[in-house]
Amino acid sequence: MNKYHKRFLNSFTSENIIGLFSRYNNAAKEITESYGMFQAAKSVIKKISDYLVIVVGDGCSPRTGAIFAYFTKAEVISVDPGFNLPHWYEHYDKQTKMGFEPQRLTVLKEKIEDVPIDCKEKPCLVLWPHSHADMLRTNIHNHSGRIDIAMPCCKPIPAELMKLQHITYDDYDVLSPKRTIHIWGEENHE
Numbered sequence: 046m047n048k049y050h051k052r053f054l055n056s057f058t059s060e061n062i063i064g065l066f067s068r069y070n071n072a073a074k075e076i077t078e079s080y081g082m083f084q085a086a087k088s089v090i091k092k093i094s095d096y097l098v099i100v101v102g103d104g105c106s107p108r109t110g111a112i113f114a115y116f117t118k119a120e121v122i123s124v125d126p127g128f129n130l131p132h133w134y135e136h137y138d139k140q141t142k143m144g145f146e147p148q149r150l151t152v153l154k155e156k157i158e159d160v161p162i163d164c165k166e167k168p169c170l171v172l173w174p175h176s177h178a179d180m181l182r183t184n185i186h187n188h189s190g191r192i193d194i195a196m197p198c199c200k201p202i203p204a205e206l207m208k209l210q211h212i213t214y215d216d217y218d219v220l221s222p223k224r225t226i227h228i229w230g231e232e233n234h235e
Contacts (some may be wrong), residue, residue: 049080049218058115061145064136065106074220078196079109081219082174083116085194085226089212090170094118096192097169099185101157102176105129106136107150109174114150119170121150122162128154157183164188168232173197175223180206192230198223 046054053059053076066072066079086093093113100110100123110123133152140147153160161184162169169188173180173195180195181203195202196219212228 047077047218047220049077049084053080056116061140061147062108062111062115064139065108065111065133068132069105075104075108077218077220078174079112081216081224081226082109082172082194082196083112084218085196085216085228086113086170086172086192089192089194089228090232093170095168097122097162097164097167097188098172099162099169100124100172100174101178101183102173103128104174106132107152109172110150110152111147113172114147119149122153123150124153124155124157124160126154126156128152130154160184161186168192170194175221176200179203190230190232192228192232194229195227196223196225197227202227 066075094117096119098113098119098121103109103123103125105127106129107123110121113119114121137147157178164187166187166189168190169185171193175196175198177200209229214226216224216226
C-alpha cells in the first residue's frame with residue numbers, strides 16, 4: 046500500500062466514493078491516478094474550493110471528480126462520453142439513502158468539445174486524468190484565471206502547449222507507467 050492508498054483509505058470520506066473505483070479493473074491504480082491529480086492541484090492552489098473544477102475524461106465513473114467534490118468544497122463538473130450512467134445513478138441513490146448525497150458534482154456524458162462551460166467569473170481548474178480529449182478544443186469561458194493539470198496516457202499533449210512554460214514531474218506514487226504530471230497556469234487571486 047502506497048501513501049496515496051493510505052491517505053485515501055484513512056480519510057473519513059473514502060467510504061462514500063470507493064464504489065466508484067471498485068467496480069472496475071485496476072481499482073488500486075485508478076485511486077492513485079485520481080489522488081495524484083488531487084495532490085498536484087493542492088501543490089499549486091491554496092484553496093481549491095474557490096475554483097470551478099472541470100474533469101475531462103474521468104472514465105466510466107466520475108472518480109477524480111468525486112475526490113475533488115468530497116475532499117474539498119469546490120463545485121465540480123466531470124465530463125466523459127463513456128460514463129456508465131446506470132452505475133453513477135446507483136451510486137448516487139445508495140449514498141443518498143445513507144445520508145451522504147453527493148454534492149457539488151455534476152456529471153455530463155458528453156465530449157468536452159460539445160459542452161460550453163461558463164465559469165461565472167470564477168477561476169477554473171481543468172484536469173485531464175489520462176484523458177483522450179483534445180486539450181485545445183474546449184469552450185471553457187468567462188473565468189478569472191485557469192490552471193490545467195494533465196496526466197497524459199496514449200493521447201499526447203499538443204505541441205503548442207508543450208512549448209508553453211509549465212511544471213512537469215513524475216509522480217511515483219501513481220501506480221501507472223503513465224505518471225507524468227504537467228501543470229500550466231498559476232494561482233493569481235487571494
